[in-house]
Amino acid sequence: xxxxxxxxxxxxxxxxxxxxxxxxxxxxxxxxxxxxxxxxxxxxxxxxxxxxxxxxxxxxxxxxxxxxxxxxxxxxxxxxxxxxxxxxxxxxxxxxxxxxxxxxxxxxxxxxxxxxxxxx
Amino acid sequence: xxxxxxxxxxxxxxxxxxxxxxxxxxxxxxxxxxxxxxxxxxxxxxxxxxxxxxxxxxxxxxxxxxxxxxxxxxxxxxxxxxxxxxxxxxxxxxxxxxxxxxxxxxxxxxxxxxxxxxxxxxxxxxxxxxxxxxxxxxxxxxxxxxxxxxxxxxxxxxxxxxxxxxxxxxxxxxxxxxxxxxxxxxxxxxxxxxxxxxxx
Numbered sequence: 001x002x003x004x005x006x007x008x009x010x011x012x013x014x015x016x017x018x019x020x021x022x023x024x025x026x027x028x029x030x031x032x033x034x035x036x037x038x039x040x041x042x043x044x045x046x047x048x049x050x051x052x053x054x055x056x057x058x059x060x061x062x063x064x065x066x067x068x069x070x071x072x073x074x075x076x077x078x079x080x081x082x083x084x085x086x087x088x089x090x091x092x093x094x095x096x097x098x099x100x101x102x103x104x105x106x107x108x109x110x111x112x113x114x115x116x117x118x119x120x
Numbered sequence: 121x122x123x124x125x126x127x128x129x130x131x132x133x134x135x136x137x138x139x140x141x142x143x144x145x146x147x148x149x150x151x152x153x154x155x156x157x158x159x160x161x162x163x164x165x166x167x168x169x170x171x172x173x174x175x176x177x178x179x180x181x182x183x184x185x186x187x188x189x190x191x192x193x194x195x196x197x198x199x200x201x202x203x204x205x206x207x208x209x210x211x212x213x214x215x216x217x218x219x220x221x222x223x224x225x226x227x228x229x230x231x232x233x234x235x236x237x238x239x240x241x242x243x244x245x246x247x248x249x250x251x252x253x254x255x256x257x258x259x260x261x262x263x264x265x266x267x268x269x270x271x272x273x274x275x276x277x278x279x280x281x282x283x284x285x286x287x288x289x290x291x292x293x294x295x296x297x298x299x300x301x302x303x304x305x306x307x308x309x310x311x312x313x314x315x316x317x318x319x320x
Contacts, residue, residue, distance in 0.1 A: 011230040012223060013226035013229070056233070056255055083143075083233055087245070104237075107146075
């Protein structure tokens with residue numbers, strides 16, 4: 001059965017781009033969230049196998065969302081996809097429980113590679 | 121003698137903009153080969169800041185702007201002519217209708233966000249300062265109006281340090297300006313970190 005993915009990004013364009021890339025590789029995108037709060041509630045509701053998480057978002061940023069999701073679901077597999085690739089931010093995301101950190105702009109293969117690694 | 125601070129700012133602008141250009145090139149690449157050049161990173165004295173769009177004030181543009189916080193503060197913007205923005209939209213979304221719809225604005229917002237954040241990432245790795253971008257805003261208006269509202273948002277008092285870099289592509293479609301307004305006090309700190317000592 002296809003692995004289920006939740007995409008979290010505040011721009012519709014990036015959600016569309018990620019969805020195209022992810023679905024082409026045989027994953028099923030079961031939800032899209034536009035901010036951290038939405039991500040936390042959709043995670044609870046949909047129980048995805050994998051999550052792609054942006055950092056800079058309105059209402060709740062991605063780091064806070066990772067922490068909240070991890071608190072109730074310690075096994076959550078989350079990959080960060082953010083333009084904000086500064087070292088302290090990468091370390092903070094990994095400490096919060098992210099499996100990988102992709103800096104935008106990224107290429108399609110790198111996204112799939114990270115998903116495969118996270119699901120293993 | 122030229123102020124060493126200006127040289128440093130220009131160099132920071134060159135490196136930051138170089139990274140932003142690379143990011144833009146990566147985003148647009150694969151659909152069309154683009155060559156980006158960064159011909160000028162200049163410092164505009166502040167009295168002139170309000171007039172930097174002179175001559176093109178009435179040109180329709182798209183502006184993407186971000187507030188910088190963290191270890192240093194400032195404002196950044198990416199401003200590009202509307203036709204250039206639409207060329208970028210076509211390359212990013214493969215939508216050639218020329219409509220500035222919601223998805224087009226979203227693509228431009230993300231393009232500006234990635235470029236500006238790449239610029240900040242480069243400055244961060246040079247200085248070891250965390251430079252956190254805000255969620256970007258997008259405006260579509262005449263160049264003069266967009267720039268005035270960015271300056272107003274930056275709450276510039278009587279002095280502004282401005283690094284402006286122009287972008288071109290050799291076979292035209294996408295070009296624009298990337299602007300960085302660092303907070304003066306924080307800039308002094310950056311200069312010290314980079315070994316320039318006390319600046320007069």
